[in-house]
Amino acid sequence: MKNQREECGRPIFNGDLCAQRMTKTMISMSKIVKKFGSQTVLSEVSFEAKQGEIFGLLGRSGAGKTTIINILTNQLKPDGGSHKIGVTSYETGLMLDEDGLYDRLSCLDNLQVFATIYGISDKNSKDALDKVGLGESANKAVSHLSKGMRQRLALARAILHNPKVLFLDEPTSGLDPNTAQGIHQLIQGLQKQGATIFLTTHNMDEAVKLCDHVLLLHKGKIVEQGVPTEICERHDAVKTVPDLEKVFIKMTGEGLS
Amino acid sequence: MRSVQAIFVKQAKDMTKNFAVLSMFVIFPLVAFAMTHFVARGNYDISDTMFTTMMASVFAGMALIQVACSVIAEDREKKSIRFLIIAGVKPLAYLMGIGGVILIASLISSLAFAYIGGFAQDEFIAFMLVMMSGAIASVILGATIGIYAKNRQAASGLSMPFAVVLGFAPLVAQFNERVESFVGFIYTQQINVVVNDFSAGLAQPLTVIWLNIAVLAVLFVIAYVKKGLGG
Numbered sequence: 084m085k086n087q088r089e090e091c092g093r094p095i096f097n098g099d100l101c102a103q104r105m106t107k108t109m110i111s112m113s114k115i116v117k118k119f120g121s122q123t124v125l126s127e128v129s130f131e132a133k134q135g136e137i138f139g140l141l142g143r144s145g146a147g148k149t150t151i152i153n154i155l156t157n158q159l160k161p162d163g164g165s166h167k168i169g170v171t172s173y174e175t176g177l178m179l180d181e182d183g184l185y186d187r188l189s190c191l192d193n194l195q196v197f198a199t200i201y202g203i204s205d206k207n208s209k210d211a212l213d214k215v216g217l218g219e220s221a222n223k224a225v226s227h228l229s230k231g232m233r234q235r236l237a238l239a240r241a242i243l244h245n246p247k248v249l250f251l252d253e254p255t256s257g258l259d260p261n262t263a264q265g266i267h268q269l270i271q272g273l274q275k276q277g278a279t280i281f282l283t284t285h286n287m288d289e290a291v292k293l294c295d296h297v298l299l300l301h302k303g304k305i306v307e308q309g310v311p312t313e314i315c316e317r318h319d320a321v322k323t324v325p326d327l328e329k330v331f332i333k334m335t336g337e338g339l340s
Numbered sequence: 341m342r343s344v345q346a347i348f349v350k351q352a353k354d355m356t357k358n359f360a361v362l363s364m365f366v367i368f369p370l371v372a373f374a375m376t377h378f379v380a381r382g383n384y385d386i387s388d389t390m391f392t393t394m395m396a397s398v399f400a401g402m403a404l405i406q407v408a409c410s411v412i413a414e415d416r417e418k419k420s421i422r423f424l425i426i427a428g429v430k431p432l433a434y435l436m437g438i439g440g441v442i443l444i445a446s447l448i449s450s451l452a453f454a455y456i457g458g459f460a461q462d463e464f465i466a467f468m469l470v471m472m473s474g475a476i477a478s479v480i481l482g483a484t485i486g487i488y489a490k491n492r493q494a495a496s497g498l499s500m501p502f503a504v505v506l507g508f509a510p511l512v513a514q515f516n517e518r519v520e521s522f523v524g525f526i527y528t529q530q531i532n533v534v535v536n537d538f539s540a541g542l543a544q545p546l547t548v549i550w551l552n553i554a555v556l557a558v559l560f561v562i563a564y565v566k567k568g569l570g571g
Contacts, residue, residue: 156426177426183419185350187357192350199346200427224357240423 107134109169109248109279110155116163117150117303124150125303127164132281132296134169137274139294139311140283141327143335146300148283149180152250155281168248173201176246180253182237186226190217190236193225194243201244211239216265231262238266242273249273251282255289267293287327291315297327301335343429347437351411355441364407365445368399369452376456392457393535394511396450396467400474401528402507404446406499408482411438412569413495416486421569431569439479446475463538470534470542473549477527478506480556487563527552 110132117125125147132138140148153159155166156177168175184193194208212218215235220228228236234254241249251270255263270280270293284290290297291311299307299314307314307330315325318333355361375391415421424434450471454464481502489495510532513520523529530545 158422158426172426173428175426177423179419179422181419183421183423185354185420186418187354188350192353196346196350197423197427199349200343200424200429202342 107169108132109134109136110138110167110281112151112155112164112166114164115151115154115161115166117147117154117159117161123303125154125161128300128303128305129164130298130305130308132279134279135274135277136295137270137280137282137293139290139297140281140300141285141287141290141297141331142283142300144285146335147303148300149252151300152177152179152252152281152283156250170247173244174247176241176244176249178234178237178241178249178251178254180256182233184225184233184236184240187224189222189224190228190239191221193236194240197240197243203244207243211243212236214242214269215239231258234258235262235266238269242269245276245278247278249278249280251280253283253285255284255286263289287331291325291327299331299334306334343424343433344436344440347424347429347434348440351438351441355445361407361410364403365449368395368403369449369456371395372453373456389457389459389535392453393532394514396453396457396471396535397510397528397532398507399449399453400446400471400478400531401505401510402503404442404475404478405482405485405503405506406496407445408439408442408479409486409489409495409499410492411442412483412486413489413492416489416569417491425569431564434569435483439476439483442479443472443475447472450475457535459538466534466538466542470531470545470549473546473553474527474531477549477553477556480553480560481506484556484560484563487560487567487569524548525552 108131111130113129115125115128116123128147128151140151142148150159154161155168156175157172185196188196190212191208194211195205198205198208209218209221212221215238217232217235217239220232225233225236238251238254241251254270255266258266267289270282274280282290282294294311297308297311297314298305307318309317311327312325314320314330315327318330320326320330320333372392372395375395376388380386380388380391421434425431447468450468453471454467457463457467459467482499485499485502486495489498506526506528509519509523509526510529513523513529513532520529525548527549530548533540534542534545
């Protein structure tokens with residue numbers, strides 16, 4: 084189980100900065116409703132993500148996960164309810180399923196576009212590339228990168244300006260285990276630096292490994308939420324390790340329907 | 341200002357690596373050069389500037405609309421614009437950055453046309469004025485179409501009718517007086533009018549071109565309010 088003691092790497096006592104960090108609400112949604120035509124995609128969704136927390140949003144394809152990210156990042160307007168992020172849009176980073184990279188430009192050029200927008204030095208771009216292990220591919224055109232490298236570059240762009248809130252939409256989807264592990268380590272490293280991370284994933288092991296708090300979304304409604312291990316205990320899904328996948332299938336149905 | 345600079349530099353670097361877009365700025369002056377030197381020179385029935393006039397009008401109408409439209413449609417299709425907007429780039433800054441690069445590239449192509457046409461100093465100034473005014477009109481129209489296009493393929497289909505009408509109307513007008521009187525309100529025809537007879541003055545053609553720009557700017561604002569840039 085992942086707890087505050089592990090992530091801070093030291094015992095927790097009263098007034099501990101790490102513990103304090105986890106008490107301030109950084110992202111909140113209250114009774115959010117979103118419809119596309121006659122179809123209700125989100126139905127009165129409410130939750131809070133605390134500062135310094137890795138908050139996992141789980142759900143089947145079409146459950147409404149990306150819609151929540153789009154609403155939180157002001158790309159979509161909800162039809163009802165309210166939402167709030169405790170930082171400015173400048174202090175947020177974003178990695179979506181569609182990376183939006185400029186294929187003909189090099190990795191470094193892609194980051195320098197955003198470094199100029201944020202008013203930070205070009206050194207930050209090189210540092211961000213080093214962090215995601217793309218330092219040696221800095222001058223390579225994005226069109227020549229593998230999927231894993233593209234995802235790492237998209238992550239480098241998201242963390243370029245050291246955001247306080249980071250939205251990651253399925254950051255390890257379709258990646259080999261080694262690359263996925265590298266991205267996990269990066270995410271945990273960012274959390275240690277104080278970032279609040281809002282993560283969507285289909286990977287239950289990833290959710291158990293990374294998330295302090297998860298929310299299970301099914302057909303636009305919250306069907307379960309809490310600390311991953313506690314959820315597993317509630318649903319009698321603890322084998323040798325907490326089996327969040329079992330809970331997920333139980334709550335969202337089996338098969339391809 | 342930082343945003344405009346970032347988009348401008350990005351677009352300038354991108355355009356040098358985008359053969360399809362780059363060729364638009366090269367091919368029309370090249371055709372004008374070839375036709376002027378190999379067809380018009382020595383042929384007393386054809387004026388030395390005929391092909392320059394023809395290609396410059398087609399370039400201003402056809403090429404620039406397609407370039408502006410395809411650049412914006414590509415950024416929308418790949419969702420690149422979303423990341424820029426979330427990073428705080430205002431739509432106007434984005435359009436200024438993209439439009440700035442296209443206008444500078446148009447300026448270079450227009451200089452090439454002017455060189456091929458062998459215009460005298462006054463003619464050169466008039467030519468550059470109408471060409472750059474026409475380029476602004478085309479970039480705004482291309483951006484408007486780009487907002488409506490979901491992807492580059494759609495952009496190509498949507499922009500083609502506009503590009504054909506604006507690019508070829510002045511050509512047809514040269515051979516048909518009825519068409520000439522009918523297309524007088526189109527900015528590419530006014531470029532044609534100026535370049536065909538520099539002595540006729542600039543005031544009326546420039547007024548018509550800038551009226552076109554004003555109408556297109558209104559259409560752009562309507563499209564932007566209805567559809568937005570983000571896609």
